[in-house]
Amino acid sequence: MIYLQRLVLRQNKVIQDLTLDFNGLKPMTVLIGENGSGKTTVLESLTAIFAALYQLVDGHKVTAPAFDFELTYLIKTEELIEETSMSRSDKTNFVEVIVSGERNVVASIKTIVGDNANRPLTKDLLPNLVIYYPGSSDTLLHTYQRFEQNSLDRLRSKPSNSVDAFSRIKEFPIFYYQNQHFDMLLATLLAFEYGDVPQFLTNNLNISLINNSSIGLYIKPKQFKKDVGINEFWGSEGEVLRFLNFIREHADYEILNKKGVANNRLSFFFTQQGWYQLREQYVDEKSLFLMLNMLDASNLLGGFNIALRRNGNLFPHFFLSEGERQRIIIKGLAELLFSDHTLFLLDEPNVFMHPSWQNNFMEELSEYTNRANFIITTHSPIILSSIKDGHLIRMYAGQGEPIVGHYYGRQYSDNLEDFMGTPSRIAAVSEELRILFDMIDNEQYSDATSKLKELQKKYGSDDSDLIRAQAMLNFYQ
Template sequence: MEIKKFKLTDVGRFTDLDIQLAPTAKHPSNVTVLVGNNGAGKTTLLKSLAISLSWLVARIRTEKGNGSHIAEEDVRNGASSASISIAVKDDSLANPNNPDADPEDALFQWTVTRSRQGRKTDAHSSLVDASRLADVYRDELTVIEKASLPLIAYYPVERSVLEIPLKIRTKHTFDQLDGYDNSLNRGVDFRRFFEWFREREDSENETGVSSTALSEISEKFGKDSDIWKTLSQLKASSRDRQLTAVRTAIAAFMPGFSNLRVKRKPRLHMAIDKGGATLNVSQLSQGEKSMMALVGDIARRLAMMNQSLENPLHGDGIVLIDEVDLHLHPKWQRSLIRQLSETFPNCQFVLTTHSPLVISDAKDVLCYVLDDGELQERDGLYGLDANQVLLSVMDTDVRNSEVQRRLNRLLERLQDGDLDEARKLFSELSLELSDGHLELAKAALLIRKLELRRA
């Protein structure tokens, strides 16, 4: 399942905005990235998608379920009503045995509308197709108990990892439909992910050998012993497929990290191996914890909703992530889109970012720049360096504006052949900037070249 396009009318600062999402004929990737200054409307677009999709999720769970509504404060100033329209396509629902089938049969469109209080308007919500698509999935679950469901999830900028609550206070079922629990709510804190992991691992250990026990056997008898080899084989054969999917996803995104697990000594905690050392997850940096929880939560939901797939990470769905680069080191930002596409190949991603590294290091990504309620598609970003993206896409200087002005003046003096003024400017900048400053090094070479010409 994927979103083909959506339309906002009088929502937030958008009067009439139509957006097509990747994949398209021109952009075959499954990733759309939105960039723009703070206040440009990136979050409004993601929230609008989440509102529309919430009606599908609600009606998959119960026939007459209600999704989220457009808040009155999100109706554009001066407008009587606001509406969000969405077109969703699920190619798996097309009839492959009928070559004359209309491809539009796999397209579902619905509209959510909000009228301002005290205003009269003809605008009304139209949710027939949301119900029709939900009925298709409900019918599949009726016939096939473990039929796959599409993941639909929204991760807002408020997401955080404030605690790792391994003591489960409330008993959870973690059934297939529970993959939709809190999937579109704002302020996701990933508590449920950690509770789910603990419960699944408890079940895994009951039918096999725990990681703690295997580690103790290794220390006592060594990994060459027959007992360790036998227990290792037993553990491998009893691995929980859902936990395996989560561990695989985290290892793919976080090189050097492996074997996420729950340990009970010296006290109950979640541990992970990093660079040969075992760490309590609470010891990780905020960026590491955020990445682990985000990727782990996507993988967890896919595993729950695709229990019959050999590789649950290949389930399909729609994932919305606001400020995807939040807390991440530039090295991780650079590979983020590629890893998302490779680890979750059948998920469609709609992302927002402030990082030039995110949008310049992935091929075939559809990138939109938002500015004052308008949307502009930007091509040819793949392979650009960060400075080029900052200048051409994000309209931001690559360095301090005053330093840049003085460097520009130095270059102008050199081009004009004014050696004395160039030396003066160079001397002043050399006192303020580091010895290894690249632009100063270039200027020094030009000054030397000009001196040789004069000589």
């Protein structure tokens, strides 16, 4: 588990001099504010800081963040106290890590780990980052691609044994969601045979697989070795080749799509049971997703065609709405990429969701907060009303202001006005209501009654403010 404690940023895009204090051990932080206030810049800054720390620990070339920074966080660790042939005793505690650096200066990056000034920073003291951004960010993409390439190189080399092979399938230190990941996330969620994921798909989204050849997986040609053909997957090696052979073994059938000698494509079609069997080769769903991602990074994955069923009707997965896709994305990232030290950076993860889904969004994330931490940006007052145990910070002009008022469980319109600074009604309607209530306050009851009837015709007699005005007139008259 990781808890951010303090973040200082200077001279990064719209942020000139920002200090964010995260008081207490809370698993969620929600950033609100107008467009351009610096919310996304905070997420990009955290990504750049942790990317540099991973490079430092791994001994790779370090890309120093292009801004001054200081970051303090707590991370849970387990230290071995005693181990015998029959038992093991561990001590669990939190270690404070303080890191700092100057703009574009690698040599300036300093780390302080706990009370020991000489203790080095190690991988077990770094969180893995999972980043979701509904648009596109070249900054985040370039950072992710460096780590993706390292993982790909590890999987391409031939393993010495099965233990070595499985040890190479590791979660990404930094994972940045891109559009091509959606098919992989959905396909992997459909590999869950038991538990709450099948219930989520069935009960929340009302979708399921058909029984026969539900999943089509396409493999594109890529020549790794000269004169090695399609049957040997063009000379693929290592764990990538092993995975391709598993695909061939468990597919219901295989089709060679001929588009010229250089463009032959393989199509593999899976029954639901065959898809489960492919997942069983890697024990868990997380490893299946990571291997699919490696095929994509190797430019071998040509996509999916997934046949879904809803209310007895069949439809392809690309007919899913934007809101349904976003809900699947967030569920997939949470299920497949989180571990004991995961920091989720989610930029407007609810932007396409229906209000009824937004209402349950934070509650659904809460099942992961015992092991992971979330930083979320949003423009939704519904999300504010759902923050039960977390920080709320309002960003403005590159500054951050903690909000300590009561927002959990409040009416959405109250949070919209009080914390987001936005009227819950358009200005013209608000002015008409102001005139009506001024008439009542000034005891102009006849004029107020006429004005009330006029507004009831325009906005309906069930409007909450008009119901209140009617009650006041009934009482005073």
